[in-house]
Amino acid sequence: MATCEENEALSSVLNQVPPLLTDLYQFTMAYAYWRAGRHNEPAVFELFFRDNPFGGGFSLFAGLSDCLLFLQNFTFSDDDVEYLRSVLPAGTDDAFFSYLRELDCSSVSVSAVPEGSVVFARVPLLEVSGPLAVVQLLETSLLCLVNYASLVCSNAARFRLAAGPTRRLMEMGLRRAQGPNGGLTASRYTYIGGFDLTSNALAGRLFGIPVAGTMAHSYVTSFSSLEEVWPQTLAPCGGGGDPIDFICLVKGWLGRVCQLLGSKTNLVREGELAAFLSYAIAYPQNFLPVIDSYSVSCSGLPCFCAVALALCELQYRPLGVRLDSGDLCRQSLEVRRIFKECSKQFSVPQFESLIIVGTNSISEQSLAELNKKDNEIDVVGVGTHLVTCTRQPSLGCVYKLIEVRGRPRMKISEDPEKSTLPGRKSVYRLLDTDGHPQMDLICLSEEPAPKAGVPLNYFPLGLNKAVQTVTPVQVTSLRLDVFTCGQITFPLNSASESRERAQISLQTLHPHHKRLQEPHDYTVALSERLHTLVSDITKGNSKGSNFLLSN
Amino acid sequence: MATCEENEALSSVLNQVPPLLTDLYQFTMAYAYWRAGRHNEPAVFELFFRDNPFGGGFSLFAGLSDCLLFLQNFTFSDDDVEYLRSVLPAGTDDAFFSYLRELDCSSVSVSAVPEGSVVFARVPLLEVSGPLAVVQLLETSLLCLVNYASLVCSNAARFRLAAGPTRRLMEMGLRRAQGPNGGLTASRYTYIGGFDLTSNALAGRLFGIPVAGTMAHSYVTSFSSLEEVWPQTLAPCGGGGDPIDFICLVKGWLGRVCQLLGSKTNLVREGELAAFLSYAIAYPQNFLPVIDSYSVSCSGLPCFCAVALALCELQYRPLGVRLDSGDLCRQSLEVRRIFKECSKQFSVPQFESLIIVGTNSISEQSLAELNKKDNEIDVVGVGTHLVTCTRQPSLGCVYKLIEVRGRPRMKISEDPEKSTLPGRKSVYRLLDTDGHPQMDLICLSEEPAPKAGVPLNYFPLGLNKAVQTVTPVQVTSLRLDVFTCGQITFPLNSASESRERAQISLQTLHPHHKRLQEPHDYTVALSERLHTLVSDITKGNSKGSNFLLSN
Known part of the structure; x- marks a missing residue:
């Protein structure tokens, strides 16, 4: 409650x-x-x-x-x-x-x-x-x-079903919802529908939904030089040691990472490195940057690995990365491969459990495709298509x-x-032998409830469907x-x-x-008595909607 | 203000x-x-x-x-x-x-x-x-x-453009919006976009938008018999005469209307007639019922005409009818024809100015089609497709x-x-000789504003577009x-x-x-200096996003 x-x-x-x-x-x-x-x-x-x-x-x-x-x-x-x-x-x-x-x-x-x-x-x-x-x-x-x-x-x-049971789903649609309340409603009800997280802070406060989020591209592009990083030191985790010159430590790792990746340090963006450094110093246990502000392979990924390796050296646990553009599946495979290489090459087992977040105009269909293709995405963030219900708003x-x-x-x-x-009316849900719902039966409220094991006649809703018979295994009242x-x-x-x-x-x-896609139709049916009432009123035989007999 | x-x-x-x-x-x-x-x-x-x-x-x-x-x-x-x-x-x-x-x-x-x-x-x-x-x-x-x-x-x-300039447009999407605030936002901003009316009472109160609405089908179907009509009398407009037995008056008109239409009074729904009577007695100057609860031609329209003629006889002005299902164009033509026949046959010129409201899942496309086809719809009510922006939410x-x-x-x-x-940046809108906007020019804020009559170079936004020259006739600042x-x-x-x-x-x-459909592209362009800055930063020649030169 x-x-x-x-x-x-x-x-x-x-x-x-x-x-x-x-x-x-x-x-x-x-x-x-x-x-x-x-x-x-x-x-x-x-x-x-x-x-x-x-x-x-x-x-x-x-x-x-x-x-x-x-x-x-x-x-x-x-x-x-x-x-x-x-x-x-x-x-x-x-x-x-x-x-x-x-x-x-x-x-x-x-x-x-x-x-x-x-x-x-x-x-x-x-x-x-x-x-x-x-x-x-x-x-x-x-x-x-x-x-x-x-x-x-x-x-x-549906997004939950498309994603499969284990991938974590995050709702991040506030900016695309129908105004403030639309956004709040979306956060609450997508959580009920099976999402795990929301980006919406107020929804977290009001409804107790777990909130998440680290940084946007603007954070990365706000930095241009390593001179903007301050403080420049970080003490090892646990507080037991002296603060280390973190920039220097990371620069050292960057050289080794670039060597491992065969990439060039002069293609690394100084502002991106500064942004990651600064964030890691502020939140050393919550390091999960967005790595596609410039180029994932030339700058974002090497910078992440260097900072994350430095954090590991100081006994912190970096969390992972976010990808927000391009082919998420392909990139996630590449990113995972590099994480594994780093883990092996530099003996950092923490790199085996880094997570990869993907957020790029995800729709139900793209999620279903992603679920079929090889990829390494652990968390999917969904905004526009989720909250606006693009397919049917x-x-x-x-x-x-x-x-x-x-x-x-x-x-x-x-x-x-x-x-x-x-x-x-009363509405009953009839279950089959496996406990699956097999039919919702709509009766007049004065009718006795259907009984398990007792056959009953029903009229499936739809055009001119004939009477049929079912013997329910179990009956529950729906309302x-x-x-x-x-x-x-x-x-x-x-x-x-x-x-x-x-x-x-x-x-x-x-x-x-x-x-x-193309699900089986679930049967919604009328009881015989309700079906008779509908027929009588439609034909004008009931007090329901008299024709004017005399004027 | x-x-x-x-x-x-x-x-x-x-x-x-x-x-x-x-x-x-x-x-x-x-x-x-x-x-x-x-x-x-x-x-x-x-x-x-x-x-x-x-x-x-x-x-x-x-x-x-x-x-x-x-x-x-x-x-x-x-x-x-x-x-x-x-x-x-x-x-x-x-x-x-x-x-x-x-x-x-x-x-x-x-x-x-x-x-x-x-x-x-x-x-x-x-x-x-x-x-x-x-x-x-x-x-x-x-x-x-x-x-x-x-x-x-x-x-x-766009709905306004599709509808043409004279047809009145009413927003009625509250029930299909993203929650309460979504509905309120929709009412406010569809009015700004060119709608004339809203059904949303709170939007009327808060934003001064004209509100409208008379009855739903539930009102009609809540009646089953003429016994439910009370009071049964109505005084002539202006209050100068004794109350008249309104049911009796309407029954008389119904006989004449059915004769004129060649329809049968025994196909008229007593509940529908009772509903119209009751509403007309409550609001004799605001009679605009929904006429498709049962059958427009057999019941809804004859009932409307009978009640409206009785109102006219008592010097009231009935307003019109609403159609909410089926082929609105075809029905509106038929309804208008009958109004004209009544006007002529019974010498009631008020029937010439009755309005027809149409409300049945109207989309931009169906509105544009309606605008091309012969029809007699004066007011269109739009809900779902307007407020949810179905085409692009x-x-x-x-x-x-x-x-x-x-x-x-x-x-x-x-x-x-x-x-x-x-x-x-500064943004300027350049106008052509006819006063039409011809280009939005985005400049760096430190640049001087473009001057009318002075040629300037610009780079249209888009992939690799070459420099072009324009001589603006008039320049306005956009922000x-x-x-x-x-x-x-x-x-x-x-x-x-x-x-x-x-x-x-x-x-x-x-x-x-x-x-x-297929509008001409409007030109949005960069000034030469802004274009140069973009190129410099992209190539890494600017302080904007340094590559890491040494580590």
């Missing part, structure tokens, strides 16, 4: 989600309900998305904690109400604004899939019930909080009315994909009550708790559903 | 950009500078992007006000510093944290292109000068504030060191596109001093002021640079 401090921090950041951050039409609709005396009618909405993102077979659900904190704090200030008074049409009854001023979510309840769960298209992830006008007003903000969180979390999970979640005053509601579109599923009459009733998960759930949830998923 | 209130509101929203929202490596670098006693060396960075977005010929610059407010408020809290102490490597000198605690931007100055200006790739948009460690720390936040703002603003300008701005202690700095990459331009020693020295523009600048700036741009 999240710590108190974390919740407070989270909550203070999320106080940035004022209830006015919504579409104006929520207020015009709320007024029309209020004017008709319908605002307190019990109503139910559900939130879902229509297609799994990125051409994949699954998604991860995220954003729930943000939603719950938003609901808990949902009230309009006097200023909000005055603004609304100024933009709603003239003639809006004054009493409506008093009503808005008093509103909160104390009559709202929510059931939801836990954050970090593997989910599928068309399955209702969030069911929001309460007074019609209030649950309508919540629409845009809830969509905004779930949409991007789930999308970027799912994107991160929106999940397209929707929030649809499914019941009013106990009567199922349905939107019947001329575009069948845009039709909705009426009525309150939990998380918010009841204004109170959060489910522990707010910390980022690392949700991350753990995501890992477990992904592990149980069958590999053919996890494939990044 | 922005009002005080607006600035305060803006500022309070932007207090959400704490200086800790940056990459960790900014702090490790700052420490290394500090440790070497270099933190106060005067340094200069510049911010630019490498390619015009969306395959276009230009971009709009935006995000400047946010940057200035961020700089003005830049200080670390005790909590920030304690967090940094916990994550920076052990051995970081305590005095560094005291230094951080005292930091602010009182020694920082910025010159920048005014917000809303047309700009081009490779031109330095922002020049930030100040103490090395401080200006380094600002990198990520400034990039984060400019990147998305400029991208989405440029995207909006990142601008890729970078922030590069160009000078330290008065000496030019340059990154020389093996990838020439990643090399930077050294030294402090202004906007922040001097910690103070904002340029009026913070309101959204509508920046919007006006964008419109004027776009108007002066030659049409062949504005073309959405």
